[in-house]
Amino acid sequence: MEFLKLKHLRFFVSKSLLFVIVMALIIILPESWGFGRRKQQDVVVEYRRPRMKYLEVPQIVWGLNNQKIGFARACLTARLLNRTLLMPSLSATLFYKEIDQLQPISFDKVFQFDKFNSLCKGFVQLGRYSDLQNHSDILVVQKGSGRRWTVERDLDQLKELLRRNEEFETIQIVGKNPFLWHDHFPVKDYAKVFECLVLVDEISKEADKVVGKIRELSKMNGGYVAVHMRIEKDWMIHCKKREERSNVSDICSSKDEITSRVANIPGLKTPTVVYLAVADALVDDDDGLILNGWSEGLVAVEKKKLGVVQIFNMHPYLIQAAIDYQVCSKADVFVGNSYSTFSSLLVLERSARMSAVTGCGIGMDVRWPSFAYNLKAMGGSGARPWITSLSGSSLQEISYGSNNISC
Ligand SMILES: *[C@@H]1O[C@H](CO)[C@@H](O)[C@H](O)[C@H]1NC(C)=O
Ligand SMILES: *[C@@H]1O[C@H](CO)[C@@H](O)[C@H](O)[C@H]1NC(C)=O
Ligand SMILES: *[C@@H]1O[C@H](CO)[C@@H](O)[C@H](O)[C@H]1NC(C)=O
DSSP, X not given: OHHHHHHHHHHHHHHHHHHHHHHHHHHHHHHHHHHHHHHHHHHHHHHHOOOOOEEEOOOOOSSHHHHHHHHHHHHHHHHHTTOEEEOOEEESOOOOSSGGGOOEEEGGGTBOHHHHHHHTTTTOOEEOGGGOSOTTOEXXXXXXXXXXXXXXXXXXXXXXXXXXXXSOSEEEEESSSTTSSOOOSOHHHHHHHHHTOOBXXXXXXXXXXXXXXXXXXXXXXSOEEEEEOOOSHHHHHHHHHHHHHHTOSOSOOOHHHHHHHHHTOTTOOSSEEEEEEOOGGGOOXXXXXXXXXXXXXXXXXXXXXXXXXXXXXXXXXXXXXXHHHHHHHTOSEEEEOTTOHHHHHHHHHHHHHSSOOOOSSOGGGSSSOEEEEEEEOTTSSSEEEOOOOTTOSSGGGTSSSOOOOOO
16 A cells, blocks of 8 residues: 555656646746747847937928939938938929928929939938937037028038937937038039939829920931020029129020020031920010021920920929929930039039040030030030039039039
């Protein structure tokens, strides 16, 4: 009996022991696996989300080109501070005197957000407000304006920010159009940002429709010349004043001068369609006068003649300008005014697109030839070949009223 009891007890003990061990395994193992998993997850989360730093800027304003330049400067400031730029608002309208009237339009309604980030990866990135972890961890920085806010003071402020950069998740720049004025960045950095700006499909399809209409007319080879004509009254008043102030005579070009300089571009293949990019709202041309006076072989068209007015009228100012810009950008030959920012940015982008710039005086020999009609070619009567030098140390050197066109 005793023996049996003992045996029984042993059996019971070993059973219990086994039970305890199994239970322990059941309880402990999954927890340790789970614990291990969670730990790994923590590491992944931390790895994916280093404490990102952001730069926030006010709504970007004025014409298409000023908005592109303002946006690029905001990007380059973010790059300087090693921060992600929170996607800013652009302005759909041009009424800039009354800030209240500036209809904001989200950047991603005009340009592709993801495309921007993939093309500009490693250079500068855009973020969304929903990425912010702490909406109150903000340093508000007032940028100055006016004469006393010099380019040096602006740069000193940026350097000071760089010293305090680790403190805040977001640096919020406030002030009156803080990115319109001072320039601390080389031309090639602007070119890089512009390269990453790709229109959203909805808008680029509109531009494609316009380009399609032009190419239809140009049955011979499908190519076309785009001329950015600045002849509206506002511009004429502005450019005459500038000519007086800077004692030069090559800023303003009359329609006759433009038609003659385009016609005399050496090597221009004719007949060809010539698309006239004009700001219709500003040009009083009900009689279609700008279509007259072009020499034989140059078939001038504008929006009305192409039957695309409707396409433009469906959109606010900014989109209209973006469509016109795209049409000029895709032209086989572009002719503009070297004092116009619209023209300058176009030639900058066309020049940046050429893989190797072989020099000047070559005119038609480059892949994306551009010309300035306000300047006469050396030793000729045509418009002067125009290539943007990407080695400039600031945008000022190639834009904002410069006749420095490298050629
Ligand atoms: C820039 O920021 C990233 C992430 O925010 C960080 O990993 C990197 O070390 C920073 N680089 C410099 C030079 O501060
Ligand atoms: C957010 O930032 C503020 C200001 O730096 C700080 O006081 C607060 O503790 C932060 N909140 C969290 C949840 O980190
Ligand atoms: C303007 O330029 C012309 C020649 O380019 C020169 O003769 C004239 O003195 C200049 N006038 C002024 C006020 O600088």
